[in-house]
Amino acid sequence: MERVELADSLRQGQALIQQLEAESGVTLTECYQCGKCAAGCPVAFAMDYTPRQIIRLLQLGLGEEAIKSHTPWLCASCQACYTRCPREVNLPRLMEAVRQEARRRGVIKEKNVEIFDRAFLDSVKRYGRSHEMGIIIQSNLQSMQPFKDVMLGPPMFFKGKISPLPSKIKDVANVKEIFARARAKRGNKH
Ligand code: SF4
Numbered sequence: 378m379e380r381v382e383l384a385d386s387l388r389q390g391q392a393l394i395q396q397l398e399a400e401s402g403v404t405l406t407e408c409y410q411c412g413k414c415a416a417g418c419p420v421a422f423a424m425d426y427t428p429r430q431i432i433r434l435l436q437l438g439l440g441e442e443a444i445k446s447h448t449p450w451l452c453a454s455c456q457a458c459y460t461r462c463p464r465e466v467n468l469p470r471l472m473e474a475v476r477q478e479a480r481r482r483g484v485i486k487e488k489n490v491e492i493f494d495r496a497f498l499d500s501v502k503r504y505g506r507s508h509e510m511g512i513i514i515q516s517n518l519q520s521m522q523p524f525k526d527v528m529l530g531p532p533m534f535f536k537g538k539i540s541p542l543p544s545k546i547k548d549v550a551n552v553k554e555i556f557a558r559a560r561a562k563r564g565n566k567h
C-alpha cells in the first residue's frame with residue numbers, strides 16, 4: 378500500500394499559507410466565509426472558484442488548488458470585494474500574491490491575461506503611461522490572434538480614443554527606477 382506523507386503535505390500547505398499571508402498582508406482566519414465578496418464580484422460568473430472559495434481552500438491548507446485555479450488570473454483587482462467585506466480582507470492583494478506564486482511555479486492558467494499584463498507593464502516602463510495601441514498590438518501578436526478586435530481600431534482612432542504614437546511623461550527615468558527597485562526586491566525575478 379502506498380504511504381501518504383500527510384505530515385509533509387500539511388507542513389508544505391502551512392508554509393504556503395504563511396508566505397501568501399506575508400506577501401498580501403491578509404490574515405486568512407479573518408475571513409468568516411459570509412460570501413459577500415463573491416456576491417459582489419463582477420467576474421465571479423467566469424471563475425472556477427469564487428473569491429470566497431479561494432480563501433476557503435487556503436484556510437484548509439489546499440493552496441495548491443488555489444494556485445492551479447483560473448480565478449486569480451480573472452480577478453480584475455476592482456476592489457469591490459474589499460469594499461464589501463465586513464472583515465476588511467484585502468482579497469485583491471491576496472489574488473496578486475497567488476498570481477505571483479503561480480508565476481514562480483510556472484502555472485499560468487490564463488496565458489492571455491499574463492501576456493496582456495506584460496504588455497501593459499512594458500508600456501508603462503517605457504513611456505511612464507499606457508500606450509493603448511501599442512499594448513493591443515503587442516498582446517495580440519504574442520497571443521497569436523493578430524486580428525482580434527481589429528474592427529474597433531478605426532472608430533476608436535477617429536474618436537481620438539487611441540493614438541498610433543505614444544506620448545512619454547517627463548520623468549520616465551523615475552518610473553524605470555521604480556521597476557528596477559521592484560525587480561531587485563523580488564531577487565530579479567519577473
Ligand atoms: S466578504 Fe470577507 S469575510 Fe466574507 S467571505 Fe468574503 S473575504 Fe470572507
Ligand code: SF4
Pocket residue numbers: 414417418419420421428451452453454455456457458459468469472
Ligand atoms: S477585486 Fe477581484 S475578486 Fe474582488 S470583486 Fe474585483 S474581480 Fe472580484
